[in-house]
Amino acid sequence: MKTPLMILILLLATSTKAQVLIQAPSASPAEFKKFLQENPTTRSYGDVQIEKLQQAPEQEQQMFSLADLSPTEIPQGLETLSRLNQQSALSALSLQFLRDLTLKWQSGKTSPQIESYVKTLHCKFSLLQDESSPAACRVESVSLENLKKLNPWMKALAVESQIIPLEENRHLRLVPEAAYHFTLISDSHTAVSFYGTFAQLLQQANHAQALVEGGCGGFQSQIDDISLSLQARVFFTPSCVQATNQADEETEKSWVQRNKKWLIPTAAILVGGGIYALKDKKIIIDKPSFK
Structure with missing residues (x-):
């Protein structure tokens, strides 16, 4: 289970980033393209890979x-x-x-x-x-x-x-x-x-790995990049677009709802400069807490 500090950092880090859309292997390329056009703040996974080559x-x-x-x-x-x-x-x-x-x-x-x-x-x-x-x-x-x-x-x-x-x-x-x-x-x-x-x-036999295995009713994602996984959505059909980290996301939403009374003030403190108080402190995270 993620610690409160880790969840808070991930939420703050990804809140301002545009969503990344992955095309399920079974999805219609034409419908996928149309969905991107109708959602200009969403980038395709391929476009993200192209951007990485430029930097x-x-x-x-x-x-x-x-x-x-x-x-x-x-x-x-x-x-x-x-x-x-x-x-x-x-x-x-x-x-x-x-x-x-x-x-x-x-x-x-x-x-x-x-x-x-x-x-x-x-x-x-x-x-x-x-x-x-x-x-x-x-x-x-x-x-x-x-x-x-x-x-x-x-x-x-x-x-x-x-x-x-x-x-x-x-x-x-x-x-x-x-x-x-x-x-x-x-x-x-x-x-x-x-x-x-x-x-x-x-002459090469290129074996590309599908980013998603399964269908709208249940699937697994193969994304190693945690930051990208938090932004990514999978397009199956226009009526079925799901988060790659859906299970974790539901857990985090539930955790946020239970702790929203102190989450917002804590976030404000961190953004406003409260992190400076940790300048010379040691933070120890026990590995079992991530299980």
Whole structure:
């Protein structure tokens, strides 16, 4: 059982956040889209995943440090860049910076192998940000149809942090030999990430996990993010939209009703500065109290 302090913190932390809507696997995509349009303060789960790709301040800071490398340190810089790119998709700001950095690195005295690799990266970063590309770039136009057939649960494809809607006959222009961080995004399944070429991506058997199992009468959610779980609702039909943490939520509502006489004054004290009184105090939470 949650302690009063924990429940109060969770209620205060989530009260101002917009709700996140998950599409049940059995739900109609058209009805789900219409419901979102009719509820503009509600965001889809897929849109939340897209937003996360756009925010990478720690990654950007590490990328910026590569600008200080000398020409002899470029190989080490390329290793760092590859490692960071494998870990996560490159943000828009990282892409802009790396496009300029790889152009600068091409003027440095390096081996033919390093020079060729740097040119490939420069083509990759340039092509992701606009339709034009340097004349020396080898560019391939690939269809997304096969990827859609292999992953019918997809809503969109992210190439690094660039979002590609899955429209009919949509083609994607890529550097065929370059490795990209691909993210397959959905409103009903967990996102799937892959680092490699597009050809390698098509060879993968991507096993996405459904975020919800069951139906309107009873279901289980598979969300590890506690903050997201507290905001999330599951869309089955327009008349059946349920909280992912419904059981916990009912318990918390009951607890709030029983303790509302002191809950509101306590919340006001905490928000108004009462937390300062805890500045030099130790708070010990006994683990069994969370059972």
